[in-house]
Structures are given as structure tokens and as C-alpha cells.
Amino acid sequence: MTGKEQTGDRSVGGEYDLVVVANRLPVDFSVRSDGGVDWQRSPGGLVTALEPVMQQADGAWVGWSGAPDLAHEPFDADEMRLVPVTLSQAEIERYYEGFSNDTLWPLYHDVVATPTYHRQWWDAYRRVNQRFADAAAAQAAEGAVVWVHDYQLQLVPKMLRDQRPDLRIGFFDHIPFPPVELFQQLPWRRQIIEGLLGADLLGFQRGGDASNFIRAVRRLTDYTTRGPIVTMTDEDGGPGRHVRAAAFPISIDSTRFDELARTPEVQARAKEIRADLGDPEVVMLGVDRLDYTKGIRHRIKAYGELLQDGRLDVESSTLVQVASPSRENVGAYQELREHVEVLVGHINGEFGELGHSAIHYLHHSYPPEEMAALYLAADVMLVTSLRDGMNLVAKEYVAARSDEQGVLLLSEFTGAADELAPGPVLVNPHDIDGLKDAIVQAAKMDPKEQRRRMRRLRRKVMNDDVAKWSDSFLGVLTAMPRRTSHV
Incomplete structure (x- = not known):
């Protein structure tokens, strides 16, 4: 879907009752020679979830274009006001590739890879978060709802609160929030906690993530907590507003x-x-995505050992691995790609036969139609993440299986495992022998058992969709009291 810039007589800022703040805009756009904009909607679950809400509320979306040094005034597309935030190449390297994806991402995913701590990266993260906050404050009407998304923008809630105490602010963390024993490694841990506590409502994928956040507040601040509620202090040091931390599992x-x-x-x-x-x-x-948190190497190793043990053979079974390119400028991802490709090549060289490859490895992204066909073609869906906020692929597989066939093998370290059990075959991907047994169990599962499990999975996934998720979060946020009375 493509479109041209829409023009209207609306003023640029200060009039939107709903403002979404995310690292990326929901469209890819280019600037024409006459200064106008050509845009194309970018795929993504967040866009799908929020587009109807945004259109109904006549909302504004603040985000980065995805390209360096691309500056443009706010413009309208898909009945949304889009507000580009400009990032320089140096800021992309330090704020995005650096602090967001080489510091926070590994730290928040149980240090599957070692986080890197650089003060220059932190400085860039702080500056860019302020830029996002300023852009959101300029768009929000008096008393508006501002919904900030994900780990790249954890300082934005407090920055917004400082500028606009009239706003109702929500934050949703799409990735895990780590145990305090890991989180406290971060040199800027207190600043992150204070940044998040600028929100009225903090949403997490799992109840355990919300609990991890509350424990971090207890350990690192003097604020009072009771269950999921943090009580902030007012200017006089007395009890002020409340912040709620709760699970709102995202869907598709x-x-x-x-x-x-x-x-x-x-x-x-x-x-x-x-x-x-x-x-x-x-x-x-x-x-x-080709990411070290996804357990791709564990999965391929287990499959290769099953071929070696003779419990599976290449004539009767095959593994298709789609690995979408990801963060290719980050060293850990380059190393992962090389390691996976060597492992696939070794297994194919040892066990492949003419007309029968052991593993079909596809380093591409595919459109939804092709993904739906792949899901329908697959007897077993392997989700072996070492740590995952949710894992929407597992839900996509279930939604595609209206034939009530197929088996979902799912890591217990995903948010989806909390929601979907006992329908999937649950695994600990670190336990290679257990993973092998589970793969064989899934491959040989009786069709009646498949149907029983898939019916249960589909009831959950079809009922708890992405629209229900966004309605639930915004419903709780808008119902929260703006202020607490002084005690």
C-alpha cells in the first residue's frame, strides 16, 4: 500500500488525544524533490494493533524513519499524524546499535550474550530519548494519553512527565525485564527505573517481568511498593501518584x-x-530473526544429533529454518550468522542425499502469504528461544492451523509458554537430550492428540487477539486516577 502526503488545515501540535511513541514509525517514507512525501506501510504487529485505535482517536505517532539524517515535518498517512524523529548516523550507532542492542538487549535477555557498557552510548541514549519526549509533548493535547513502547525509550515517560504533568502516560515493554540481580549490573540502573516510573501504567509480557520490575524498584529506590503498585513521592516528600506494573501479554x-x-x-x-x-x-x-536469543543453534544441534542417532532420517523428515536478517552491523549477530551457516553446512554435508537436504536454510524475510503457506506445510513448529518476551511466531502458527493439525514445540522461556500451556510440547532448549526427545514426540504424535492440543491452542489465540491486548491496556490506563490525595 502506497500513498501521497495528505494536507490539511490542522495545526502541527498540541491537539492529539492519543500519541504513540515508538522507536520506528509505522511507515517507510521518502521525500520527493518538491518536498512532499511518498510512504509505504511497514509490516509489524504493533502497527496492526494500534492502527484502528489511532484512526478512531485521530492520533499521532512519533518515531524514527529508519534512515540516517532523514528530516521532515509531521505528515498524515493512513488517517494518522506521523511525526518523524531525526537520528544522525552517529546516534544510530550509539543509541540504537550500541546502547539499545548491545547493552540493553543482551542484559534483558538473561545475558545470553555479554552486554557492553559505554558511557558515550548512554549519553546518546539519553539525548535521543529527550528528542522523542519533546516531539511527543509537542503533539499531545491537554490531558492526552501517551503510550510509549519498548526498551529503546525507557527514559521518555519521566521526561514527558517533567514537561507535561497533565498527561496520562503508559509504557509497554515488549521484551523481558530481567531479574534485579542482572539488572543491577547496569551502571545507569537508577536512571532507567526513574525513567519508567514517569508512567502511570507499565505493561509487561509476563507476570514475572512485572514482578522483576517491582523488585528492582524496592532494591534501587526508596519508593513504597504494595503488590503491583509503586507510590511516588510529591514535592513535599509525601505520598503522590501511583504507578501500576502489570502483565498485558501481546498477541497477533x-x-x-x-x-x-x-x-x-x-x-x-x-x-x-x-x-x-x-x-x-x-x-x-x-x-x-537471526538472533542469539532464539536458540537456533540449539535446535539445529538437536536435529543433527537425531539424524546421527538414526531416530530421524533425511528421507522421511526435513527441517526448514527461516532466519530473517537482523542487526547485521552488530558483531554478535555477524558471529551468529557465520556459526549457524557453518553448522547447517556440516549437517547437510554429512547427512544430505541427492534430492533430500537435511536442513533447508533460508536467510530471508517473507511476506505474510508465504509465511502462512509455510505454517500450513509444517507438521512441527520449533520455537526454542533461550529467552523471549512473547514469541508471536508461535501464535501465528496456531492461527494458521484451522485444519487443527500440526504440533507446536515451544520453549518454556517464552512469554507464549505462560499463555498457551498445556497445548504445546514444552521444552528446555538448554537440555539437548530433552529437546531431542520432544522433537521425536512431536514428529510422531497421533493425529487425534494433535487435534486435541491444537483446538485448545486455537481457542486461546483466536480469542485473545492483538485488538483485545491494546483495548485492555488502554482501558486500564484511562481508568486510572490522575492523582492520589495527600495523606
């Missing part, structure tokens, strides 16, 4: 995936995929 546009997988074109493509793979008895599928 379940109906869209369900309808997509029912189309004749997608179903025909699923059969074509199986034929292209040599019509094996069992097709296993992994779909991940």
Missing part, C-alpha cells in the same frame, strides 16, 4: 492469519512447498 491479528491460511492460493502454495521438499513424512519449521 489472529483472524487475519486464519483467513489468509484458508485461501485457495495459500493452501495450494503449502502443497507446493511440501512437494518442493520431496514430500517428506514430517516437515519441521523454525522461523526466527
